[in-house]
Structures are given as structure tokens and as C-alpha cells.
Amino acid sequence: MKMDPLYMLELEFDIAALYRFLHTQGLSGREDDTELGYGLHAWLGAAFGDLAPKPWRLLMDDHRPPRILGYAPHDAGTLHQRISEFAEPSVLQVCPKPQLMIVDRAMPAWQKGRRLGFQLLVCPVGRKSRDGTEKDLFLVHADSQRDDAGLCREAVYCDWARQRFNDYSVTIDSMRLAGFRLVKQTRQTQSSNGKRVFRPIIRPQALLEGNLTIQDPDEFTRLLRHGVGRHRAFGYGMILLRPPS
Secondary structure, rough: OOOOOOEEEEOOOOHHHHHHHHHHHHOOOOOOOOHHHHOOOOOHHHHHHHHOOOOOOEEOOOOOOEEEEEEEEOOOOHHHHHHHHOOHHHHHHHOOOHHHHHHHHOOOOOOOOEEEEEEEEEEEEEOOOOOOEEEEEEHHHHHHHOOOOOOOOHHHEEEEEEEEOOOOEEEEEEEEEEEEEEOOOOOOOOOHHHHHOEEEEEEEEEEEEEEEOOHHHHHHHHHHHHHHOOOHHHHHEEEEEEEOO
């Protein structure tokens, strides 16, 4: 069966307008300034509905406007039409010129045996066996071992990610933990009276880098489309590709 095409989408946005939108939604100030996972998730949903790219990643630096990279089975023109025709004014102000601020490129057809470099931002969490609470994978492993003196955060995260790649017939040739921090995030629940309740949480954020080899091109495309780990709708799990090192 022929697979749907896969596009990488790039969306520039006006961060001041984003904060104004988040203020109207009661979301401003609830996360780290560099995190914005829940806020951008809310804006993407308001702007594009089920067409919003997933997985995606926020990129912010001093040399160009903030932007989102993401994967989707449709091109930029589809997003242009959706936001131009249906978005509320406060939503459209975040991306006021979609024809200029949203661009795409079709992902190439990969070959078996192709070697690539990658970078991956993930939220490495698992469920505690007793009550199902979500917890840092490193701490989950520490809880399960009587003697955790030799436990290594990098090894725990890399082993976990390697298995996710293996599930899609991708061999990891090398991988390292290039960055780690704890971030303040927000998640929404409903109270007994049906009102929105925002719950602050602290979660791990890990940046992994390495090289991979494609064993099955179709499975590799499925992996790009699906992403790695949990919370892919909140800015995690997108595999960015580059020449191998």
C-alpha cells in the first residue's frame, strides 16, 4: 500500500502576539519562557485543528524569528487555507502572513542502508508500576534497583531511545546525551464542576544526538511521522536529520 507523502513544515510566528493569545486563554506565565509546550499546542489546535503538525519542535535563537518545525502528511498550502479561512483574529495575529510565514518541503525517498545524523528532543518519562504516575525514566530505574550507585542517566535515556528506533527497523550507530534540564510545564484537567484546572508539573527534557542507519525505508518514514516518546503534541519527539558525523 502506497504511503501518504510526508512534509516538513516550518512556521514562523510573532511571539508577542502568541503571548497575547495565551493571555486570553488564561495560559500566560504558566510555563518556562523557553518551554511554551502547552501554549503552542493550544495555538496550533486553534489555528489548524487536526491539520496541526505532529510531532513538532520549537526553535528559538537570537538570529531569526522563533519558529516551529514539524512533520505532516499535507503541505503548507493546506495550512495557509485553514488559518486564513477559519482562525479567530487573535489566532491569526500570531501568524499574520501565512503565505510567507509557513513553508514546506517534501521529505525524500530514503534508501536501505542510508546513514544519517540526527538530533532529538524528548521527554523521557515512564509510568510507576504501583500507581501509574508518570515519572522521569531515570528515577523509575533508580526505584527498581536496590543499589543505584552505578546507574547512569545518559545510559538510561539512550537505551530507551535505542529501543524506540529499533521498533521501526532503525539501527543506532552512536548516541549521546547532549543536553538535559528539568522544565516547568502545564497540563490541563477538569474539576468536578467541569471547569478547566491547570496543573503545574516538572518534567525531564533530554537532547539526544547521534548517527543511525536505515534498515527499512518505509518504517523509517513511519518513525518520522510518529515521533519518539510521549508528549509529541507538546514539542517533543521530532527527529531532525543532518549529515552523519
